[in-house]
Amino acid sequence: MISKKMEKAINDQIKWEFYSGYLYLSMAAYFEDLGLPGFAKWMEAQTQEELFHGMKMYRYLVGQGGRVNLQAVDAPKPGWDSPLAAFEDALAHEKKVTKRIHDLVDLAQKEKDHATNIFLHWFVSEQVEEEAGVGEVVNKLKLVGEGGGLFLLDQELGARVFTPPAAKE
Ligand code: FEO
Numbered sequence: 001m002i003s004k005k006m007e008k009a010i011n012d013q014i015k016w017e018f019y020s021g022y023l024y025l026s027m028a029a030y031f032e033d034l035g036l037p038g039f040a041k042w043m044e045a046q047t048q049e050e051l052f053h054g055m056k057m058y059r060y061l062v063g064q065g066g067r068v069n070l071q072a073v074d075a076p077k078p079g080w081d082s083p084l085a086a087f088e089d090a091l092a093h094e095k096k097v098t099k100r101i102h103d104l105v106d107l108a109q110k111e112k113d114h115a116t117n118i119f120l121h122w123f124v125s126e127q128v129e130e131e132a133g134v135g136e137v138v139n140k141l142k143l144v145g146e147g148g149g150l151f152l153l154d155q156e157l158g159a160r161v162f163t164p165p166a167a168k169e
């Protein structure tokens with residue numbers, strides 16, 4: 001049986017994952033408004049990934065006999081100054097999420113909760129990929145600037161499709 005402390009920490013993280021999805025959906029809407037449908041599609045796929053993360057935690061908590069308590073999800077920012085500013089915000093956000101996941105691992109170890117500790121390893125690896133994926137786009141945006149390269153990058157990002165991780169394994 002999961003401890004109340006761990007249960008609360010995972011409930012807080014479920015909210016963060018859904019907030020992440022909301023934030024990226026707001027970025028998708030911003031890119032649609034800019035006329036960059038490929039960037040928007042990339043952000044939509046990112047949103048789906050975050051909802052998957054939230055549901056993975058939800059299912060784990062239920063499976064451990066814990067109680068899911070859904071919290072209010074904050075409103076994300078509605079717009080950014082440039083595509084680069086949006087992606088830099090996304091990278092800063094992912095770094096915060098990584099820190100939160102590491103704090104959860106620390107707590108699971110402190111609580112001697114081996115099951116949760118192992119469960120969280122998936123998220124530790126996932127965050128490495130998340131930061132790398134967003135960081136790659138930040139670097140490309142810095143290279144292409146505001147010119148025609150943005151159009152080509154839009155086409156490249158538009159090829160992204162969300163594949164549920166379970167289907168990949
Ligand atoms: Fe759920 Fe982007 O971390």
